[in-house]
Amino acid sequence: MKYQADENGYYGNFGGAFIPEMLYPNTEELRLNYLNIMEDPSFEKEFHALLKDYVGRPTPLYFAERLSKKYNTRIYLKREDLCHTGAHKVNNTIGQILMAKRLGKDRIIAETGAGQHGVATATVCALMGIECIVYMGEIDIARQAPNVARMKMLGAEVRPALSGSRTLKDATNEAIRDWINNPVNTHYIIGSVVGPHPYPDMVARFQSVVSKEIKSQLLEKEGRENPDYVVACVGGGSNAAGAYYHYLDEEEVGIIAVEAAGKGVHSGESAATSALGKIGIIHGSKTLLMQTEDGQITEPYSISAGLDYPGVGPMHAHLYESGRGEFISITDDEAMQAGRMVAELEGIIPAIETSHAFAIFNHRNFKPEDLVVINLSGRGDKDLQTYIDYFKL
Amino acid sequence: MNRIQSKLREDKKLLSIYFTAGHPNLNDTVTIIESLQASGIDMIEIGLPFSDPLADGPTIQKSSTAALDNGMHSKLLFQQLKDIRKTVSIPLLIMGYFNPILQFGVEDFCKQCQEIGIDGLILPDLPLAEYQRDYEQLFKKYGLINVFLITPQTSEARIRQIDAASEGFIYMVSSASTTGAKKGFGQVQKDYFQRIAGMKLSNPQIVGFGISNKETFSQATSSAKGAIIGSAFIKHLESEGVEAIPDFVRSIR
Ligand SMILES: Cc1ncc(COP(=O)(O)O)c(C=O)c1O
Numbered sequence: 001m002k003y004q005a006d007e008n009g010y011y012g013n014f015g016g017a018f019i020p021e022m023l024y025p026n027t028e029e030l031r032l033n034y035l036n037i038m039e040d041p042s043f044e045k046e047f048h049a050l051l052k053d054y055v056g057r058p059t060p061l062y063f064a065e066r067l068s069k070k071y072n073t074r075i076y077l078k079r080e081d082l083c084h085t086g087a088h089k090v091n092n093t094i095g096q097i098l099m100a101k102r103l104g105k106d107r108i109i110a111e112t113g114a115g116q117h118g119v120a121t122a123t124v125c126a127l128m129g130i131e132c133i134v135y136m137g138e139i140d141i142a143r144q145a146p147n148v149a150r151m152k153m154l155g156a157e158v159r160p161a162l163s164g165s166r167t168l169k170d171a172t173n174e175a176i177r178d179w180i181n182n183p184v185n186t187h188y189i190i191g192s193v194v195g196p197h198p199y200p201d202m203v204a205r206f207q208s209v210v211s212k213e214i215k216s217q218l219l220e221k222e223g224r225e226n227p228d229y230v231v232a233c234v235g236g237g238s239n240a241a242g243a244y245y246h247y248l249d250e251e252e253v254g255i256i257a258v259e260a261a262g263k264g265v266h267s268g269e270s271a272a273t274s275a276l277g278k279i280g281i282i283h284g285s286k287t288l289l290m291q292t293e294d295g296q297i298t299e300p301y302s303i304s305a306g307l308d309y310p311g312v313g314p315m316h317a318h319l320y321e322s323g324r325g326e327f328i329s330i331t332d333d334e335a336m337q338a339g340r341m342v343a344e345l346e347g348i349i350p351a352i353e354t355s356h357a358f359a360i361f362n363h364r365n366f367k368p369e370d371l372v373v374i375n376l377s378g379r380g381d382k383d384l385q386t387y388i389d390y391f392k393l
Numbered sequence: 394m395n396r397i398q399s400k401l402r403e404d405k406k407l408l409s410i411y412f413t414a415g416h417p418n419l420n421d422t423v424t425i426i427e428s429l430q431a432s433g434i435d436m437i438e439i440g441l442p443f444s445d446p447l448a449d450g451p452t453i454q455k456s457s458t459a460a461l462d463n464g465m466h467s468k469l470l471f472q473q474l475k476d477i478r479k480t481v482s483i484p485l486l487i488m489g490y491f492n493p494i495l496q497f498g499v500e501d502f503c504k505q506c507q508e509i510g511i512d513g514l515i516l517p518d519l520p521l522a523e524y525q526r527d528y529e530q531l532f533k534k535y536g537l538i539n540v541f542l543i544t545p546q547t548s549e550a551r552i553r554q555i556d557a558a559s560e561g562f563i564y565m566v567s568s569a570s571t572t573g574a575k576k577g578f579g580q581v582q583k584d585y586f587q588r589i590a591g592m593k594l595s596n597p598q599i600v601g602f603g604i605s606n607k608e609t610f611s612q613a614t615s616s617a618k619g620a621i622i623g624s625a626f627i628k629h630l631e632s633e634g635v636e637a638i639p640d641f642v643r644s645i646r
Contacts, residue, residue: 008522016526018491020448020517021542022566024551163454164445176447183546183569281492281518282445294466295496296444 003248003315003324005204009197012322014314017196019284022180026188027284029103031198037102038095038205050094051209054127055084057091059210061217061373066345073366076227077348077376078214080239087351087378088207088239089120093189095206097124100187107186108132111161111175113140113168113235114305115147116351116378117191122156132156135174137167140305147382165299168309172283192236193313196284200241200313207242214373215246227371229254233357235271235306237313239377244319254326256364257316258357260302261329271300272329273312274320282311288320303332303386304352306378334359336390339380351378352386396484396512397538397561400435401597407619408433408610408646409599410626411488413440413456414473415465417630422473424635430481432642438515438621441470441489448517450573452624456631467497471505478510486540488515499528503535513538513561521558540564543598545585552592559596565589565617567603573624575603578612590616610645 009015009031017027037043051057059079068075080088093110100108108125110132112118118134125132134151138160141148151158164170172190179188193200193207215225230247232240234257247253262270270276273288280289282297290298290310302308312320319325330338339355342348350358354377366372380387387393400407410429414422422439429437442457442465449457470487477485487506494502494516506514514537519528521541532539538561543552546569555563567582568575589598597618604613605625613620622645629641 008526016523017520018518018523019520021520021547022448022517022544022569022571024520025544025546025548163451164458169445173445173447177450177571180448181570183544278496280495281490283447284518289492291492291496293496294468295493296461296466297492 003318005197005201005315009201011314011318013279014285014287014317015197015200016286017284018281018286019196020180022183023176023196026179026183027196027198033103034099034198034202037099043098043102047095047098051091055090055094056082057209058213058217059083061214061221063221064346067342070345071361071366072368073370073372076218076371076373078210078243078373080210080375080377081348081350081354081379085120085123086381087116087120088210088242089117089191090123091209091242092191092203092206092238093117093120093124096187096189097128097130100130100189101128103187105185105187106130107182108189109135109175109178109186110189111135111168111171111191113137113171113308114382115140115144115151116306116382118156118158119147119150119154121189122151122154125156126154133178134158135161135171135178137161137165137171139166140168140171144305167299168305169282169297176283192238193241193315194236194283194285194311200285200315203238204241204245204315207238208245210239210242210375211244211246214243218371222371226250226253227373229256229366229370229372230375231256231258231357231360231372232375233258233307233353233377234312234316235309235353237316239375241313241315243373243375255319255324256360257319257325257327258360259327259329260304260307260335260356261331262301262303264331265329269301271302271307271309273310274327275329277312285311285314287311287314288317304335304356306351306353307356328360328363330356330359334362336387339387340391348376349380350376351380352383354378395536395538395561397436400484401562401618406614407435407599409436409438409619409621410434411438411440411621411623412626412630413442413453413460414470415442415460415463416456416627417459419463419465420473421635422470423477425638426477426481426485428635428638429642430483432639434483434642435619436484436486438486438488441467441487441493443490443493446490448571450571450624452627453572456627467493467502471509474509484512485510486513486515487511491516491519500531503531503537506537507535511537513540515540515564517542521555525558542566545569545581549592552594556594556596561596562618563594563596563598565598565600567600567613570602572602577609578603586613586616607645
């Protein structure tokens with residue numbers, strides 16, 4: 001239990017609930033109920049039935065033969081890209097919409113950057129017939145038009161966040177402000193392992209199905225549950241949290257987190273939170289945070305909108321500080337090249353977020369007998385225009 | 394006794410004003426404070442601007458962004474306030490978000506406050522549990538009163554808990570909302586004001602959020618000890634300037 005949240009939502013020095021009193025009843029209701037609800041057999045049954053029949057779980061664990069040959073090690077891909085809506089995000093939104101129903105909520109709000117979490121939220125709201133409002137930075141609305149259209153087609157209202165830098169962190173601020181103004185009937189579906197307690201723990205638990213499946217799939221294929229390494233990209237940290245979850249306390253499993261270096265860690269245009277961040281408070285959580293000397297939150301940059309967040313979940317801050325996790329940052333260019341390589345070698349076009357994880361092989365050597373699992377968090381359909389522009393396809 | 398505590402003993406309804414330091418102009422801070430005191434204001438909340446003020450509505454968001462763009466930061470605010478107690482005797486609080494204080498160093502920040510003569514802090518995103526877990530000792534060591542908020546949704550048990558942890562006043566948020574003027578108070582607010590008055594808390598209450606004029610001030614203070622005006626004052630500053638502060642105060646009482 002060393003790497004899980006304690007009862008106050010702390011992972012070592014990180015976490016907690018730094019929220020204004022206006023949000024106390026909302027988060028307290030969730031805190032008091034989320035574990036009981038999640039452990040209720042009828043909830044588990046409903047959750048797993050939807051994951052199976054609607055999302056398409058279990059997702060395959062695929063041995064990437066050509067990639068393995070190229071890097072002279074043994075590489076497995078956990079195919080979250082095959083989830084309905086194209087990424088792991090839906091594991092969390094299915095869980096949270098069921099949670100919201102049990103709490104008697106009839107209005108859902110969410111934030112989104114690239115639009116993946118917004119689409120996953122709009123999808124489950126359509127499925128359940130619940131009103132859905134997605135906050136999205138005005139700038140992101142302009143750069144992610146296809147996902148905006150998907151959300152609208154799914155019946156969601158997309159509200160532009162016009163404050164601050166008009167990107168993901170501001171969309172999150174607007175969602176929190178909405179929740180302050182609508183404290184009774186609304187549930188806020190946060191999109192990653194961020195925010196005040198109990199969100200990081202709750203989202204990690206919903207995503208933990210990923211590592212649960214890896215364990216049984218590896219057992220079947222390799223006769224062992226534990227790989228030598230699990231690798232995932234980290235924006236807020238939810239796909240990584242899911243992939244690490246059941247391995248956190250198994251110290252022989254190496255945990256590798258890949259962050260976005262943007263144009264270079266020290267270029268001034270980066271989202272490498274562990275390298276650039278200091279302890280601070282963002283969106284109700286004490287964690288590593290990119291900020292000025294005076295404690296103002298700074299705007300990150302990455303070619304991948306899903307990694308473009310100035311903080312990181314408190315679980316990951318603790319993995320970094322404790323040394324349990326190995327953190328590596330990957331530039332835009334390295335990620336784009338890695339994405340193209342995976343497309344050509346394995347016939348899979350990864351989301352640009354995920355492409356960052358694949359660039360690990362140019363940074364770090366693995367032994368030929370090592371078993372390395374990469375969490376393939378999403379597919380690249382949403383990123384085609386960026387790939388087209390980058391490679392002049 | 395702390396200045397806040399003595400002020401609360403005065404036999405009158407208190408009018409408190411919030412403004413964002415560094416706005417409209419970077420160096421208005423001392424002028425605004427002195428003018429507010431001269432106009433008969435009872436207490437002042439000096440806003441330390443933050444990039445992501447998530448409990449605030451559009452007016453204070455904008456004033457915070459403007460203040461940061463003007464170059465305001467914690468060290469500069471302390472410099473501006475260094476001689477404030479030579480001219481100002483009413484209670485002064487700093488209101489802001491916790492992250493800039495965490496970066497300054499919580500102990501250093503508290504120490505600076507004490508040296509200058511700041512009486513208390515209002516930090517909406519430092520709730521009771523986190524305060525008691527890590528920071529209470531420090532605040533107390535430097536004689537700072539930490540002010541907690543309650544809202545119409547706060548349960549009776551929690552209000553009692555907050556009352557027990559408070560040493561000055563309780564900041565009563567008028568409605569479930571971010572900061573900013575609303576069009577008057579309805580029955581829901583009136584019931585809430587009365588319900589809290591009926592609880593006979595040991596700390597007096599000061600109402601904030603949505604107070605913009607004489608009418609909302611007198612409604613808010615019909616049972617509470619005082620009221621805080623923020624957004625409406627900031628708008629007035631923006632349109633009428635620092636010279637017109639006495640006019641604003643006269644329009645309230
Ligand atoms: C495919 C994909 N991977 C990763 C991320 C990053 O989020 P997280 O770190 O929470 O997994 C996103 C976010 O939009 C995403 O769409």
